Amino acid sequence: MDDSLPLKNPSPLDNRLPLESPSLSRRQLLNFLTGAVVATTAGLALYPAAKFFVPPMEGDEGSGILAKDKLGNPIPARQILAEPPGTRALIAGLAGEPTYLTVKEDGALDPMGIVDNCTHLGCTFPWNSLDNQFQCPCHGSRFGPDGAVQRGPADRPLKLVHVKVEGDMIWIASWTEIDPRTGREPWWV
Numbered sequence: 683m684d685d686s687l688p689l690k691n692p693s694p695l696d697n698r699l700p701l702e703s704p705s706l707s708r709r710q711l712l713n714f715l716t717g718a719v720v721a722t723t724a725g726l727a728l729y730p731a732a733k734f735f736v737p738p739m740e741g742d743e744g745s746g747i748l749a750k751d752k753l754g755n756p757i758p759a760r761q762i763l764a765e766p767p768g769t770r771a772l773i774a775g776l777a778g779e780p781t782y783l784t785v786k787e788d789g790a791l792d793p794m795g796i797v798d799n800c801t802h803l804g805c806t807f808p809w810n811s812l813d814n815q816f817q818c819p820c821h822g823s824r825f826g827p828d829g830a831v832q833r834g835p836a837d838r839p840l841k842l843v844h845v846k847v848e849g850d851m852i853w854i855a856s857w858t859e860i861d862p863r864t865g866r867e868p869w870w871v
C-alpha cells in the first residue's frame with residue numbers, strides 16, 4: 683500500500699487510546715495519522731466559514747499551508763474528495779497539527795477544519811461515526827461534528843481552521859474570525 687495515502691475507515695476501536703493516557707508526543711501524533719486518517723459518518727452539522735483566505739504562498743507570515751500526509755507530502759484534493767460524504771480525513775495542518783477535514787453531503791470539502799487536539803488536556807481523539815461525535819479517550823470529553831462541546835470535562839470548543847480547495851491543492855489557514863459555535867472571538871486567538 684502507498685504510505686502517502688490516508689487509510690480509510692479505521693475502526694473506532696483501533697484508534698482508541700487507554701483512559702488516562704497522557705498527551706501524545708509529536709512522533710506519536712504522526713503515528714496516529716497512520717491509523718486514523720479517514721473516518722466516515724452520516725449526518726453532519728456544518729457551519730459555513732465566515733470567509734475564505736487567499737494564501738499568497740505557503741509559509742508566508744499569516745498565509746495558509748498545504749494539507750499534508752504523515753510523510754509531509756501535500757495531499758491531492760481529489761484523494762480526499764473521492765471519499766464518500768461524511769468522511770473525516772485526518773491530515774497534518776498548521777504547525778503539523780493533526781486536523782480533520784470533512785467531506786460534505788454535496789461532495790465538497792467543509793471550509794471548516796477541526797483540529798485534533800482536545801481542549802481539556804490536549805489528547806488526540808477519533809471520530810465516532812455511530813455516535814456522530816469526536817470522542818476523547820483520555821477523560822471522556824465529547825464534541826459534536828462542528829467541534830462544539832457536548833460533554834466535559836473539556837469546556838471549550840475544538841479549534842477551527844479554514845480549509846480551501848484550489849485546483850488539486852488543499853490549503854489550511856488560521857481561523858481568526860468569530861467562532862460560529864459561540865458567536866465570540868475564538869479562544870485560541
Ligand code: FES
Nearest residue numbers: 800802803818821
Ligand atoms: S484530554 Fe481530557 S478529555 Fe480530552
